[in-house]
Amino acid sequence: MAESGVTDGLCNAEDIERSKTEGKELTKEEKQRLRKEKKQQKKNKEKNDENASHEGKKKKKKEEKPVGSASQPPAQPSPKVPAPPAAVPVPASEAPAPADKPAKSKADLKAERRARQEAERASKGKKGDVGQPAPTGKLKAPPSELQPVVKRLPEHVQVDDPEVLKKLAKKLERQQTPGCNAAENVKIPLRSDYGYKVSLFSHLHQYSRKAPLTQQLGIPSTVIHPAIVRLGLQYSQGIVAGSNARSVALLHAFQQVIRDYSTPPNEELSRDLVNKLKPYISFLNQCRPLSASMGNAIKYIKKEISNIPSQCKEEEAKVKLLRCIERYINENIILAAKAIAKYSIEKISDGDVILVYGCSSLVNHILCEAFEKDRKFRVIVVDSRPRLEGREALRRLVQKGISCTYVLISAVSYILPEVSKVFLGAHALLANGYVMSRVGTSQIALVAKAFNVPVLVCCETYKFCERVQTDSFVSNELDDPDDLIVTRKGKTQLEQWQEVPSLGLLNLVYDVTPPDFVDLVITDLGMIPCTSVPVVLRVKNMDQ
């Protein structure tokens, strides 16, 4: 019976595990299922253990059952009520509650469960579990029968694990570009983290702008193409910011790399060029974590390079690749913007009051186009610290002649009654329909929902990504914490913030907005609801 219970629980286990790690809220059915399984485990154990020792204890446990079992009776006949599970996943606060109960048998159960778990883990030899306990830290003893699912977490969200960091350092070493002197293999430097990280985000990198990666590189840079070094610097200093701008700049730099590239003897362009690009990409990743749009652009380029037939001459291949890049930018950014503008103009009517947040190049483009097509509307620009990107959006709109109002995000609930529509830009659209955008976007979407104001997200299809995320903790970007420090009249109160042990500065860059708050997504393929993103992804994959 134990075995069937195990296999039965396996598929459910995966769901439960996933929901456990992705969200602290389990649905009611899942909770019930979990409890059922645990009870079955207990039943089996009790059969093996001496019944006598349990008889007396059962009565006591009956009385002191945690709240969660109240919903259990319909699922279980009451006399068979076993000992409540040692760790009920639902309210984590209840987990310590049974601790003072008859400890002996519970300790036995726990010990046995743990031993079984260890055995299973050892037998499967998983390494991916290292990252898992972090998000499930609240649970005391994860149920052993639910097989731990192997999940390979990307290394940029495992910064607090020293082994992962060591692996990353080794990987950067291996990604050397064999330069003209084959004897010297210079490696890509590893950028070190800066400052105290808030514990909830300690699994992410946090760099300081004052310590650029170029400190560790030689001048002139021979290991990394100078165009890439320049790009990396521009990323880390924020000169090129915004996902469209970053993709365009990346492709421009790749164009220069391809132009300066010459195939070494006995090598094929299709394979060697891809290998050449790998260290550059790691370098750029160190300067600033890659965005979803950049990731898709890189995938496209790598695919194009690999598809070059081997009999193609180098010059032809290079010209072909350059043209591919031009075409990609033209189709996915320039023409897509035009198409999105065309669709959006239908949604903007005269007399509208449109709210925008931060500086999204696409939303600015749409508004400027709409203004040129003689729609009468006014714009409210919402801005937030520390980036204050709204000022740049404000400048561009006012330069065109659009009448604008400027508020900080703290005033959003005050001005929302005036607003008729909210237009938001997106950094990426995730496969489960969540919108990843600048931090503060989900707040605006939430308040807009509360006021029943329609929220429209504008996003090109090349920013759709296959990742799934339901919260902003797992994968995010930490910006320089010193940006939060304000200097007024020459006085900086927070100058010595690192010496205050109880103070942590957190400068998040992105957040995710659930699809319930988004009414429409305007893409170059048309206007789709948020939940159709996986369909678009599937269609795109089929095309390729």
Add this chain to the structure above:
Amino acid sequence: MELQAVLMAAGGGSRMPDLTYNTPKPMLPVGNKPLMWYPLNLLERVGFEEVIVITTKEVHKMMSTDPKMKDVKIKLDVVCIQEDGDMGTADALRHIQQKIKTDVLVVSCDLITDVALHEVVDLFRAHNATLAMLMSRAHEFTETVPGQKGKKRTGEQRDFVGVDQSGKRLLFMANEADLEDGLSIRKSIMRKHPRMHIKTGLVDAHLYCLKKAVVDFLADNKSISSIRGELLPYLVRKQFSKTTNCPKSKDDADDQAQKTIDGSTNSTELLISSRDEPLLQLAQERSCWNDHRGDMSEAYHGGKLRCYVHIMDQGLCYRVNTLAAYIDANRLAPKLFEEPAVHPSAVISERCQMGSDSIIGAQSQVADKTSLKRSTIGNSTTVKEKVKVTNSIIMHGVTIEEGCNIHGCVICSNAVIGRGADLKYCLVGSGQRIEPEAERTNEVIVGTDQLMEI
């Protein structure tokens, strides 16, 4: 390749004639290393693999014999030019224009610094600048300079440097000598950068990153002969001139017409535009970054020509072009490197009292009962008994006889100081002999043939 390094080592050292009439300035010993070793070491440390050295034949000959220069691992591509001194730094760049294939980093041979060079080069890279230079807070020279009559105020003309609020963008540069009666700033600059900080008292380190287009521009404009004196102010002014701000230079015809009117700007109107301009423009348009705020214009005010400066607050930065600077540099340069104070081949007797901040060069001999404090003794120098040397710089091949007392002096190479001489704050030229029992204070002792050089 990203940057090519060019070392300007042909300068004459016109501000310290007493030191340089026999030894050319690039080979003057500072801390027992030739002066040009310092910038070469800086370039080597940072990662350069080759340098183009522009120098004279005489220096080239001396370079090949100097032992310290053999330690330099960087590949030197020596270009010799005539010694007549008419060639300015810009002329020299024009001379090697064929060798320049990428952007260039120009360094002067008299620069001793421990700057983190990536600060300057990062400005050059990140903002796609035409010029990036290094400046430093000027330090007061504390040592008494031999041969100085009275407290002479540094009669050097001041430099006015205007930077923007961030302290990085160079807005204005002029020398006091060029300004007639006042400092005038164009309105267009004030409109774009309403807050400007004007600084005097900055030392120009003569370290410049220049775009390749500038070198090509120099090749066509033969009237510019000095980088510091003419090219730099021209570039800084050009940032705000109307022609370079026109984004689309479709009207080439107008430019041609301008040629005849404006002599110095012909069609090589500093072509800063690179190909792929449209993509870079697109990236900049889509980027939500601006370098200034408060007005309606885009990043960099749409200007293509940008000049940046990195001003060092702390750290060492010396230009050894005056005697005072030379003496200070001798004090501080040895501290830059962890090298033993006494060269292993020097012979020092046991009864010699040597202070901790003195250094002794190779194959020198110091006899008994001598006292050396805060001094630099060069290679192959002989110091006999009972000599007291304090606060002095003794170059190579000098012989100091017994019983001398040398305080605060600079003694050039191959000089001979007779026994019992007492010298305070003197400068003894190359190959001079001081008669025994001489007592000189605050004098410059050079050969009579040098006195007539004007």
